[in-house]
Amino acid sequence: MLKRYLLLFATVFFINQCLGQDTIQVKRKLSNQVTEVFTVLKSNVNIRHGSFRALYKNKVPVASGTYGNDKRVGLWRFYNPAGVVLQTYDYSHSRLFYEAPEDSTSHLSYLVDKELKAGDRVIKPIKIGSTFYGYLPYLTLFKLPKDLDFYRNQLTAVVELLVSPGGRLADYKVNFYIGDISTTPFRTINMNLKLPDPAYLMFIPARLNDEPIASTIKIRCVVNGAGHLDFE
Numbered sequence: 001m002l003k004r005y006l007l008l009f010a011t012v013f014f015i016n017q018c019l020g021q022d023t024i025q026v027k028r029k030l031s032n033q034v035t036e037v038f039t040v041l042k043s044n045v046n047i048r049h050g051s052f053r054a055l056y057k058n059k060v061p062v063a064s065g066t067y068g069n070d071k072r073v074g075l076w077r078f079y080n081p082a083g084v085v086l087q088t089y090d091y092s093h094s095r096l097f098y099e100a101p102e103d104s105t106s107h108l109s110y111l112v113d114k115e116l117k118a119g120d121r122v123i124k125p126i127k128i129g130s131t132f133y134g135y136l137p138y139l140t141l142f143k144l145p146k147d148l149d150f151y152r153n154q155l156t157a158v159v160e161l162l163v164s165p166g167g168r169l170a171d172y173k174v175n176f177y178i179g180d181i182s183t184t185p186f187r188t189i190n191m192n193l194k195l196p197d198p199a200y201l202m203f204i205p206a207r208l209n210d211e212p213i214a215s216t217i218k219i220r221c222v223v224n225g226a227g228h229l230d231f232e
Contacts, residue, residue: 023050031140032224033057033081034133038067046070054133056081063133065091072199078130087130096204099126106131107221107231112206113214125163125215126204132231135159135219137200141191142174144227148187152223154178155186159219159229165212167205169193174229181220 023039030036035058039050047070054063060083065076072091080086088098102108102124108131110124127134138159144152155176162171172193175185195201206215221229 030054031136031228031230032226034062034136036063063129078128078133080130080132086132087128087134089128096126096128099130102131107219108135109218109220110206111216111218112208113216114208116208121207121209123207125167125206125217127217128199128202128204135231137195137197138172138219139221139229139231141195142189142229144223145189148176149227151176151178151186152227155223156181156232157221157223157229158185159221161217161219163203163205163215163217165205165214167203167212169195169201169203170214 022042024042024045025037025039026045028036028038034054034056036052036054038048038052041047041049048067049069050067052063052065052067052072053061056062060079060081061077062079062081063076065072066074074090074092075097076089076091077085078087078089084100085098086100087096089096112122116122129135138161142157142159148155155178158175158177158181160171160173160175161169164170172191174189174191175181176187176189177183178186193201205212207213220232222232224230
């Protein structure tokens with residue numbers, strides 16, 4: 001294990017040293033409160049290479065790691081807005097090292113596509129990036145249509161993500177409710193699955209009795225002043 005960590009560290013150090021002079025730093029707003037800070041190649045600004053951080057209110061890291069030739073490599077850590085580690089993932093070996101227990105007040109809920117029996121063992125689907133940073137893109141990619149702007153202050157939004165047994169995003173929609181969210185949605189907007197980052201399509205699937213199974217993730221949200229979504 002120690003050799004593996006040393007190798008990962010050496011790889012990241014080599015990447016940063018060899019191309020540190022050939023990269024430029026970029027800052028990009030992911031949401032109103034989260035800014036991504038990373039480096040790209042001078043020769044191709046579409047290729048991320050080197051260190052990466054996502055900062056909550058420009059102070060607290062909610063994600064940190066390294067890119068190598070536009071791919072996430074080595075160990076990445078993901079945090080909540082208070083700076084508490086929620087998840088550690090090794091992209092070089094596709095291995096989840098740590099996942100914090102989900103808080104009982106979480107804005108997420110999960111459903112599996114099967115009636116459960118007594119004794120069934122169910123493991124929730126997992127988004128790499130954890131329950132804060134990992135789900136932010138599905139909120140920020142949405143923009144409230146102009147015809148719903150009149151109802152903005154009355155709306156409760158629920159982002160609904162269908163994840164296949166293979167761990168791939170199969171459906172992505174936003175349901176809007178006025179009042180009770182257990183009723184039929186006031187409006188449903190189906191989102192395009194051609195997302196800007198392939199990582200947005202990938203999950204660790206839910207498991208039922210150690211077998212992968214389709215699942216639905218629901219995220220309760222509010223509409224912010226810019227017409228995007230925020231965690232409730």
